[in-house]
Each structure stands twice: as C-alpha cells, then as structure tokens.
Amino acid sequence: MTLRIASLLLAVAVAVAAPAHAEELRIPVLVPLTGVLALEGTSQRNGALLAIAHPPGGVTAKSEVADTGAAPELAVTALEKALDPGTPVAVVASMFGPQILAMLPIGAERKVPLLTISGSVAVTEQNNAYVFRFFPSDKVVKVAQAKYVVDALKKTRPAIVYQTTAYGQGGKAVLEDTFGKLGVKPAFSEGVDISVKDLLPVLTRAREANPDILVLQLHAPATALIIKQAAAMGLGLPIVSGSAIGQPTTAALLEPKELANVCAESASSPISGGSPALEKFTADYRQSFNTEPDAYALAQYDGTEMMLAAVKAGATTPEAMRQALATTSYQGLAMTYKSDGRGNMAHTAVILCYDGASRVPKIVQTYENIDAGM
Amino acid sequence: MVTALQLALNGLALGAAYALVALGFVLVLNATGAVNFAQGDLVMAGGYAAAVLAPLLPVSGLALLPIVIAAMALLGLAVSVLGYFPLMRRPATAVFVSTIAIGLVLQNAALALFGPEARTAPPVWDSEPLRWGDIVLSSQSLAVIGIAAVLVLGQAWLLAHTRLGRNLRATAQDREMAAALGIRVNAMIALSFMLAAALAGTAGALLTNQFFVTPTAGGALILKAYIAVVIGGWGSLAGAVIGALLVGLFETVVAAAVSYTAASALLYAALLLILLLRPQGLFGEAAGRRA
Numbered sequence: 001m002t003l004r005i006a007s008l009l010l011a012v013a014v015a016v017a018a019p020a021h022a023e024e025l026r027i028p029v030l031v032p033l034t035g036v037l038a039l040e041g042t043s044q045r046n047g048a049l050l051a052i053a054h055p056p057g058g059v060t061a062k063s064e065v066a067d068t069g070a071a072p073e074l075a076v077t078a079l080e081k082a083l084d085p086g087t088p089v090a091v092v093a094s095m096f097g098p099q100i101l102a103m104l105p106i107g108a109e110r111k112v113p114l115l116t117i118s119g120s121v122a123v124t125e126q127n128n129a130y131v132f133r134f135f136p137s138d139k140v141v142k143v144a145q146a147k148y149v150v151d152a153l154k155k156t157r158p159a160i161v162y163q164t165t166a167y168g169q170g171g172k173a174v175l176e177d178t179f180g181k182l183g184v185k186p187a188f189s190e191g192v193d194i195s196v197k198d199l200l201p202v203l204t205r206a207r208e209a210n211p212d213i214l215v216l217q218l219h220a221p222a223t224a225l226i227i228k229q230a231a232a233m234g235l236g237l238p239i240v241s242g243s244a245i246g247q248p249t250t251a252a253l254l255e256p257k258e259l260a261n262v263c264a265e266s267a268s269s270p271i272s273g274g275s276p277a278l279e280k281f282t283a284d285y286r287q288s289f290n291t292e293p294d295a296y297a298l299a300q301y302d303g304t305e306m307m308l309a310a311v312k313a314g315a316t317t318p319e320a321m322r323q324a325l326a327t328t329s330y331q332g333l334a335m336t337y338k339s340d341g342r343g344n345m346a347h348t349a350v351i352l353c354y355d356g357a358s359r360v361p362k363i364v365q366t367y368e369n370i371d372a373g374m
Numbered sequence: 375m376v377t378a379l380q381l382a383l384n385g386l387a388l389g390a391a392y393a394l395v396a397l398g399f400v401l402v403l404n405a406t407g408a409v410n411f412a413q414g415d416l417v418m419a420g421g422y423a424a425a426v427l428a429p430l431l432p433v434s435g436l437a438l439l440p441i442v443i444a445a446m447a448l449l450g451l452a453v454s455v456l457g458y459f460p461l462m463r464r465p466a467t468a469v470f471v472s473t474i475a476i477g478l479v480l481q482n483a484a485l486a487l488f489g490p491e492a493r494t495a496p497p498v499w500d501s502e503p504l505r506w507g508d509i510v511l512s513s514q515s516l517a518v519i520g521i522a523a524v525l526v527l528g529q530a531w532l533l534a535h536t537r538l539g540r541n542l543r544a545t546a547q548d549r550e551m552a553a554a555l556g557i558r559v560n561a562m563i564a565l566s567f568m569l570a571a572a573l574a575g576t577a578g579a580l581l582t583n584q585f586f587v588t589p590t591a592g593g594a595l596i597l598k599a600y601i602a603v604v605i606g607g608w609g610s611l612a613g614a615v616i617g618a619l620l621v622g623l624f625e626t627v628v629a630a631a632v633s634y635t636a637a638s639a640l641l642y643a644a645l646l647l648i649l650l651l652r653p654q655g656l657f658g659e660a661a662g663r664r665a
Contacts, residue, residue: 034482035590038490164635192634195594197585200384201630201637204377221492221586228584232503232512249491253586291489 025061025311027052027304028082029092030103035070036165036194037096039220039249040296044117046289047300048092050281053288056305056312068094075099079106087112089321090307092300095135097123097166104128112318113325115307117299120170124342132325134303134337135296136267136346137371138174141243142217144349144367145265146178149213149240152351152365159188159211159237161202161226163218168192171217171242187211192222199226203235216241224253231258240264246352248292251359260356263364267295268334269352271360278333295334299346302332306345340371347371380509381626387515389622390522394577395595396602396614397526398570404546404609405566406462408469412453414596415477416571420446420578421587422484424495435496435583439521442579443572450571454564462563477592484589495582518580525576526615529569533611542566601641605648607658616656 029048032041045065052063064082068075075094082091083106090113094100097120104123107114107130116123117135124133149155158179162172168191179186188209190202203226206214214230214237216223223244230239239262244250246266251259270282270293281301285293310324325345329338337345347369352361395417402410423442424435431438457472498517503510533539544552545562553559577595578587599614602621606613621641629637648655 033490034485038485038589039492042490190633193638195597196625196629196634197581197594198384198388198626201381201626202634204381204630205633221588224492225585233510253492253494291491 025059025308026085026088027061027063027090027092027307028079028088029063029065030068030075030078030082031065031092031094032069032075032096032099033065033067035096036219037070037167039247040095041068043247043294043296044092044095044300046285046291046293047297047302048304050285050288050297051301051304051308054284054305055308059308059312061308061311068096068099070096072098072102076102076106079103083110083112087318089113089311089316089318090115090325092116092304093131094118095296095300097170100131101126104131107131111322113307113322115300115303115325117296117303120166121174122170124344128343129326130322131343132303132339132345133343134306134332134345135299136349137344138171140347140367140371141265141267141349142171142174143178143370144351144365145215145240145242146175146182146184147367147370148263148265148351148365149215150179150182150184153213153238153240155213155238156184157187157210157212158184158215159206159209159213160186160190160215161199161206161218162189162191162216163222164191164193165219167219168217175215175217186215192218194219194222196222199229200233202226203230203233207235211237213237214239216244218242218244220244220247220250221253224250227262228254228258231260237261238263240351243267243295246361247294247296248359249294251354251361254359256354256358257356259354259359261354263351263353264361266350266352267346267348268298268350269295269361269363270298270333272352272363274363275333281333298332298334302330302334302337303345305332306330306337344371377630378627380511381630382623383509383511384515385623385626386619387511387518387622388625389619390519391577391581392595392598392602392618392622393526393615394522394573394580396599396606396618397529397611398573399596399599399603400609400611400614401566401570401573403603405542405563406458406466406469408458408466408473409600410453410473410567410570411470411596412457412473412477412480413570413574413599414592414594415480416446416449416453416574416592417578417581417595418484418587418589418592419449419480420575421495421582421591422488422493422578423575424579424582425493425587426488428496435498435500436517438496439498439576439579442575446575446578447568447572449575450568451564453571454567458563458567459560477596481589481592488589490589492586492588493582494586495579497583498580512584514580514583518584521576521580525573529573530611538565601645603655604645605655607655610655610657613655613657 031044066078093114093116095118162168241264243266246264315321315324335348351365457476461468501513602617606617624641
C-alpha cells in the first residue's frame with residue numbers, strides 16, 4: 001500500500017515537474033486505414049506522420065492516429081474524441097468525401113481547422129472557414145484530365161468508365177461537364193460497381209461505341225484490372241486514368257508493357273523525382289514506411305508541414321492557425337499552396353505517362369491554376 | 375458472335391471460381407445447419423496465401439496450389455474450432471454472427487500483415503493465351519475452369535463413392551442418428567470446414583492472378599455465393615455450382631449486353647422470381663428444411 005502511494009506521489013510529481021510536455025503540439029490524424037479508401041488513407045497518414053516527425057526547428061509535435069474506417073459516423077466519433085481533452089491547433093482529417101463532409105460542421109462548431117486531401121468538390125463548397133484542402137479538387141485534376149484528352153491528344157470521342165461510388169460519380173460529373181465545355185460529347189459512359197470482377201463486358205460495350213480514347217475514374221484495383229484487360233484484349237486505345245494508376249502500388253500490379261500508352265492525372269509524382277528536396281522526401285518515406293510514396297502522401301506531408309511552419313511563426317491557437325492557413329502561401333514539395341478563400345489550397349495538376357518500359361511515370365504536362373479558368 | 379463467345383468463356387471461368395466458393399458454403403451449411411459468412415473472407419485469405427507464398431517458394435503456380443490448399447484447410451479447422459464448436463448447441467444465428475466476426479478478424483489481419491494495397495498472385499501456368507480465331511482465352515481462365523471442374527467432380531465422387539463421403543452426408547442429414555451409428559460427427563463437421571476453406575482458398579488463389587486481392591475483397595464474394603446457393607437450391611451441391619455459373623454469366627454476358635447495373639437488377643429480379651415461384655431453388659430440397 002505504501003509503495004502504491006509512493007508511486008502515485010512520484011507520478012504526480014513527475015507530471016507537475018514536466019511543463020515542457022504541455023508545450024508539445026498534439027495533432028490528431030483521423031484517416032481511413034480500413035475500408036474502401038484504406039490504401040489512400042494509409043498514404044495520407046504516412047504523409048502526416050513523416051511531417052510530424054520532421055517539424056521545423058523549435059517545434060515539437062506528436063501525432064494521435066485514429067482509423068475512421070469507411071463510415072461517416074466513425075469519422076465524426078473520432079473527431080469528437082480527438083477534441084475531447086482540449087482543442088488541438090489543427091486536425092488532419094479524412095480524405096474520404098462522405099467522412100470529411102460529416103466532420104465539417106464539428107470543425108466549424110469547435111473552431112478547429114481541418115486539413116484534408118479529399119478530392120470531392122463539395123468539401124470546400126459548404127461555406128466552412130475551417131476546412132483546408134491540400135490536394136487539388138476534382139475541379140482541378142478532372143479538368144486537367146479532360147483538357148489533356150482534348151487539347152493535347154486531340155481526341156474527340158472519349159469513352160468514360162467510372163466507379164459507382166461517390167468518388168467515381170463525383171469525378172465523372174466534372175469530366176462530363178468539362179468535355180461539354182470543350183465541345184466534346186463522350187461516345188460512351190458507364191458506371192461499374194466496386195464488387196464487379198470482370199471488366200471485359202464494359203470494355204466490349206465501350207469498344208462498340210467506337211471511341212478514340214478510354215478515360216477512367218476508377219478506384220485503384222479496378223484501374224489496374226481494366227488496364228490489364230484492355231491490354232489483353234488488344235483494345236488499342238490510349239488511356240487517361242484518374243490518379244489511381246499514378247500510385248506506385250497500383251502500377252506494381254501490372255507489367256510495364258501493359259502500362260504502355262497509359263497516362264493519368266495527379267497532383268504530383270514523388271517517385272518521378274524533380275528536386276533534391278523531393279528526392280529526400282521519397283528516400284525518407286521509403287525508409288520510414290518501407291513502401292513507395294504517392295501523390296496523396298506528398299500532399300498531406302506538404303499540408304502538415306505548412307501547418308507546422310505556421311506554428312513556428314506563432315500560430316499556436318486554432319484561430320491563429322485558421323488565419324495563417326487562410327491568408328499565407330506556402331512553397332511545398334509538390335506545389336505552392338494558397339487558399340482561394342474557400343479552403344482550396346492546391347491549384348496545380350500534372351499528367352503522368354508511362355513509357356511501356358518501366359513503372360516510373362514521367363510528368364508530361366503541368367496545369368497551373370486550372371480551376372481559375374474553367 | 376465472337377464477342378459473345380469470348381464473354382461466355384470469361385463468364386464460365388468466373389462462374390467456375392464462384393462455384394468453388396458456393397460449394398464450400400453449402401458444405402458447411404449442410405454439416406452445421408448454419409451459414410458461414412466467413413467464406414468470402416476465406417477466399418481473400420487464399421488469395422493472400424498465394425500472393426505471399428509465391429515469392430518465398432521457388433515453385434510454379436500449379437505446385438503452389440496444393441500448399442495453399444493445405445494451409446487453407448488448417449485455417450478452416452481453426453474457424454471451426456473458434457467459430458463453430460463453442461456455439462454448436464446455440465441457435466444457428468449465434469454461429470453466423472460468429473462467422474461474421476471471424477471474417478472481420480481475417481480482414482483486419484490481412485490489413486495489418488500485408489497492408490491495404492492490392493496484391494496479385496502467379497498464374498497457375500505461364501503461357502500464351504489460347505487463340506481460336508478472334509477468341510482469346512487466357513491460360514489462367516482455362517486453368518480456373520479446369521481446376522474447378524476437377525475439384526467439383528472430385529468432391530462429388532468423394533461424397534458419393536467413399537466411406538468418408540457417406541459419413542459426411544450422414545452427418546449433414548441427421549447428426550444425432552449419425553452419432554448413434556458411430557460416426558464421429560464433430561470430426562465430420564471439422565472436415566467440412568476444412569474442405570470449405572480449401573475450396574475457398576483455391577478460388578482465392580485462382581482469382582487473385584486475374585482480379586487481384588485486397589483485405590475487403592471477400593465481402594462481395596460471400597454475397598455472390600449466397601445468391602448462387604439460393605438460385606441453385608439451399609443445400610444442393612449441384613445447385614450451388616449451377617447457380618454460381620449463372621451468376622458468372624450474368625456478370626459477363628448479360629452485363630455486356632445491357633450494362634452492369636441492369637445486369638445486377640436482372641439477376642436480383644431472377645432471384646426474387648425464383649424465391650416466389652420455386653422457394654427451394656432450381657435443384658433444392660423442400661423449402662423450410664434448413665435455418
């Protein structure tokens with residue numbers, strides 16, 4: 001008994017005598033690590049953790065990771081729990097559209113900035129001053145995808161294949177809208193449920209519409225599968241995919257020759273290199289997580305680094321952080337981030353293409369501030 | 375015409391893999407009277423087993439298959455020990471809840487062990503696709519059809535012509551009577567789980583080469599197996615195979631004709647019609663016999 005009391009007193013004494021601990025930033029990282037977006041959510045987590053592990057000098061931070069799964073209510077619960085012991089300066093919030101949309105009202109109510117990399121257009125259209133998106137929205141990347149098809153490749157009869165999830169339908173709507181503005185009517189458009197195994201039927205139907213290019217808005221496994229099956233059936237059409245095939249883990253499912261004539265939109269391609277700082281990020285990421293970084297990881301890394309830089313500059317309260325994120329610009333590794341007044345921080349999209357000889361794509365086109373022009 | 379034939383062959387290959395899943399589903403259903411909702415996740419586990427073991431073992435895809443089957447049989451035994459036997463005196467609902475839980479454990483174990491990214495497994499044999507005019511059939515599709523046919527026929531032979539098969543059927547028909555006749559009922563039930571997991575694992579290993587595997591891939595497969603069993607006949611092994619082939623053909627031939635969404639709607643409409651007009655399914659026993 002005496003020993004227990006002594007231990008308790010010692011613990012209290014240690015807690016009282018450790019003011020430095022109170023100065024350490026607590027950064028909740030609430031991302032989907034299971035469910036349909038587990039792959040992308042893991043990249044989001046890794047990007048945040050790498051940034052938190054390498055904060056600017058003078059800043060110390062610790063992460064609190066929670067899995068938001070695939071349901072909006074899990075994300076809301078995770079956020080409520082993260083805000084319980086006291087409001088952190090900011091929260092890294094789920095990239096899954098339905099989840100971040102459900103988290104937004106809580107962020108505004110508790111006045112805490114939410115940093116996300118969701119691509120869903122609606123995320124920054126809720127008149128919410130506390131959301132900051134560090135991945136270009138569909139209004140950037142999907143517009144770039146459509147413009148590359150029409151302006152660069154001069155194609156006029158795209159066949160669109162999309163997933164019937166929120167991700168797929170949201171992107172497809174922007175694609176169709178942009179094609180319309182560019183004076184192009186898709187020759188074919190069909191949704192595919194996420195449970196569908198064989199994609200030969202949709203390829204067969206697409207081919208019958210006589211398209212001149214295949215445009216994809218599919219999740220990672222379906223993207224790899226349709227590219228594989230298109231190669232096997234000798235479809236012979238160029239493919240411009242959503243960002244999925246730009247993820248190294250997705251490209252790894254295919255042989256390099258199957259990737260010939262395949263391009264993709266993305267925010268960046270860390271493995272393609274480009275600067276010593278980017279190459280250091282890629283090396284650190286590989287060392288930390290034993291896998292290749294993708295655009296999602298880099299976007300969340302940049303976003304978290306911007307937040308930590310703001311802390312160093314004196315934004316140590318949630319409101320000061322909101323002000324800093326809303327009004328300053330930040331030169332990240334992928335691009336320059338600056339809010340457009342609605343929390344859209346990323347305005348650059350790139351087009352990556354594979355050469356059929358390797359699984360490392362090359363950036364063939366960059367679209368800057370494309371959302372301002374459409 | 376060429377396209378239709380091509381799609382029909384693809385549908386046959388897909389249906390053959392589904393048949394293995396559905397067959398295992400019915401085996402456990404008959405042995406225990408309860409639905410094994412972990413069957414889809416066992417397919418996923420088989421896919422991961424093939425994907426993970428392939429780089430470690432310098433053997434061909436065909437030689438890898440028996441290793442995956444053996445590993446999956448052991449996993450099936452574990453499922454029976456953890457998910458069935460502790461609850462065998464409880465209502466059938468307790469067992470299907472426990473199999474759902476086991477499925478979730480398998481999903482999360484796969485996620486924790488192998489990460490969220492999709493994986494692929496080696497082909498059964500690596501060769502050029504078979505070409506017949508404009509029709510192209512991949513060697514893997516042929517392997518799926520061939521191996522599924524061997525396993526389905528092998529299982530039919532086992533059940534019809536061996537003492538072990540008779541014991542399994544006796545256990546499925548009336549456990550108390552089988553026990554009274556000296557049959558080791560619990561061993562037969564455990565064997566049913568092992569066979570079911572082995573069939574699921576085979577399907578997983580075969581499908582993973584063409585369609586990849588992710589930790590959540592099993593969810594859709596259990597639904598397809600369930601539909602196949604309802605169409606074919608609750609408890610009928612032959613019906614499960616026919617039902618699975620129909621599901622495969624709907625997903626390919628019908629989907630190519632009318633779109634995936636319409637094909638799914640038609641499949642569910644057919645399912646409802648069968649439930650309405652012939653509740654026991656196309657080849658099933660009288661309705662209401664099983665939970």
